[in-house]
Amino acid sequence: MPPRKVVTGLLLAAGSLAGSVLVRRRAARRQERVDLYGDDGSMHSFAAGTPEADRLLPIAHELLR
Amino acid sequence: MLGAMDAAQAIADLEEISPQVRDVVVIGADGAPAGSNLSDEAAAGRLADGARRLVETAEAFRPGVAQLEVATLAGSVFVVRDGERMIAATTTPEPTVGLVFYDLKTCLRSIEPPKKAARRRAPAKKAEEKAEDAAS
Numbered sequence: 001m002p003p004r005k006v007v008t009g010l011l012l013a014a015g016s017l018a019g020s021v022l023v024r025r026r027a028a029r030r031q032e033r034v035d036l037y038g039d040d041g042s043m044h045s046f047a048a049g050t051p052e053a054d055r056l057l058p059i060a061h062e063l064l065r
Numbered sequence: 066m067l068g069a070m071d072a073a074q075a076i077a078d079l080e081e082i083s084p085q086v087r088d089v090v091v092i093g094a095d096g097a098p099a100g101s102n103l104s105d106e107a108a109a110g111r112l113a114d115g116a117r118r119l120v121e122t123a124e125a126f127r128p129g130v131a132q133l134e135v136a137t138l139a140g141s142v143f144v145v146r147d148g149e150r151m152i153a154a155t156t157t158p159e160p161t162v163g164l165v166f167y168d169l170k171t172c173l174r175s176i177e178p179p180k181k182a183a184r185r186r187a188p189a190k191k192a193e194e195k196a197e198d199a200a201s
Contacts, residue, residue: 030159032137036123037166039131055122060135060142063115064155 032057072100072176079172085160086168087140088112091176094149100176116144116153132166145169150178 032048034056046053072091079086080102090112093099101109119142123130132145141160144153152173156165 030138033135034123035134035136035162036127036130037132038127038129040129044127052123052126055126056119056133056135057137059115059118059122060137061139063112063142064137064139 070175070177075172075176076100076102078175079168083165083168085156085165087155087157089152089154089169089172090116091173092116092151092153094178099150112153112155115142116151119144119153120146120151132170134162134166141165143169145173147173150176 032053034046034053036044036046038044046056048054048057076089076091079089088101088103088108090101090103090109091099092113096113096117098106098109098113101112103109103112119133119135120130123133130146133143135142136159138158140158141156141162142153143156143165144151145166147170150173152169154165154169
């Protein structure tokens with residue numbers, strides 16, 4: 001196989017990979033979640049569907065209406 | 066550092082520097098709204114009440130919450146505590162979290178807390194000194 005085609009194929013593969021990572025990151029960011037920051041510097045994140053998030057998300061929905 | 070100012074001025078400054086912020090309410094130590102950018106007092110009360118409920122609910126499973134963000138597809142709700150006082154704000158979707166927290170903390174800390182009753186220790190001290198002088 002000519003080297004030029006190999007390089008083109010590699011570039012296409014790398015571009016596809018980078019694109020899928022960006023799409024997945026953006027999708028993850030758009031997920032509903034709750035982040036709690038403790039006074040000791042700790043941070044806990046709860047995604048929608050966890051018991052903790054399911055208690056706080058309805059209150060936030062009410063406030064954002 | 067900013068000097069102490071009233072809540073209305075601090076909220077106006079916050080709105081100017083943070084366009085992601087929509088509604089803001091400052092909640093005093095007594096739990097009542099101490100300032101807001103909402104013209105409707107009932108709406109400010111609802112936001113303050115919701116913020117208190119968020120903190121109370123979060124405290125139930127993670128004690129010692131200093132600040133929180135609840136992110137939804139419609140926007141986020143932020144609550145920051147500073148001692149007995151709190152500030153709560155709603156924002157546009159996908160806000161710059163670190164900046165919003167920083168701006169809310171700065172706003173809350175720049176607001177002058179209500180003055181406590183004046184203490185009357187000085188005259189008592191003088192009286193003690195006079196008594197000591199008289200004794201010596």
